[in-house]
Amino acid sequence: MHNKIFADANSNYEKARYVICGAPFDATSSFRPGSKLAPDAMRDASYNFETYSSFFDFDLDEIDIHDAGDLEVAETVDETLSMLSIHANKFVQDGKIPIMLGGEHSLSYPFVEACKNKYPGLGFVVLDAHMDLREEFHGEKNSHACISRHVLDLTNKYVSIGIRSGTRDEYDYVRENNIRMFSSEDVFSLGIEKVISQFRDYIKGPVYLSIDMDAIDPAYAPALGTPEPYGLTPRDVRAVISCLAPYIVGFDLVEIAPAYDSGGTAVLGAKLVRDFIAANAKASK
Ligand code: MN
Ligand code: MN
Secondary structure, three states: OOOOOOOOOEOOOOOOOEEEEEEOOOOOOOOOOOHHHHHHHHHHHHOOOOOEEOOOOEEHHHOOEEEEEEOOOOOOHHHHHHHHHHHHHHHHHOOOEEEEEEOOHHHHHHHHHHHHHHOOOOEEEEEOOEOOOOOOEOOEOOOHHHHHHHHHHHOOOEEEEEEOEOOHHHHHHHHHOOOEEEEHHHHHHHOHHHHHHOOHHHHOOOEEEEEEHHHEOOOOOOOEOOOOOOOEOHHHHHHHHHHHHHHEEEEEEEOEOHHHOOOHHHHHHHHHHHHHHHHHHHHOO
16 A cells, blocks of 8 residues: 555645655665655555554644655755755744655755754754764765764754764764763663753753664664664654654654565654654644
8 A cells, every 4th residue: 555645644734733744865875775765665654553642642633734745856965955955944934843754864954954044042853873973975975974963063952862883083073072972872771761861951942853763773673774783772762752842843754774674664763753743742732
């Protein structure tokens, strides 16, 4: 079965508070491409779930969600980013909360920038196995491996969680710039609630949440562009979503490469998107 819209995204654009959009682009993927197929894989998977979330005690029937479909992308990443930027700014300026389904991680940039344009004090929280702090990768400035470096040019109010991979230079950069980074080992040894308590006050205010699916352990999420063992659990990610939900003004979920499992990673991705909507909508009721 192929569904063109995300489940329960039954609203038109005008009424909607949440605008889901796909960004089917993976041209800078360095290891296993295929994340351009993830938006539709998550849309298909979204029909697995009840509209009612027992965990958040909230029914997605009660709110207006719009699926804008897949946004147009180009062959090059630079052109794709400028095309996405037009949509991202429109969504945010119209008062919507954008929910971008990637695609690769570089695509977050225009959405973060659009939120920063509207909310100057914007904070940024990213869940990722990787630092993504290179200035360029394989000669490409806008590679998926550089997204956090570029976001830091937009806002210093930055927190990363789940990190367990980077170059020695990237680890030095984090130390030298006092970047708030919580490794997956921090989460494992302290517990996610303790980790959250260490940045909750710092990040208060409008925040953009970017979930690179490879933050999660490949045992739970094997269909990834760059899988990295010793990762977070789905419950860790839900706890972050739940805690930040009241402040989130933009959200994305990127880097699922659906070809590498039998659908389970897209199911988890779709669930996290639905959990974000339920948590945010409940908090703003
Ligand atoms: Mn990653
Ligand atoms: Mn990433």
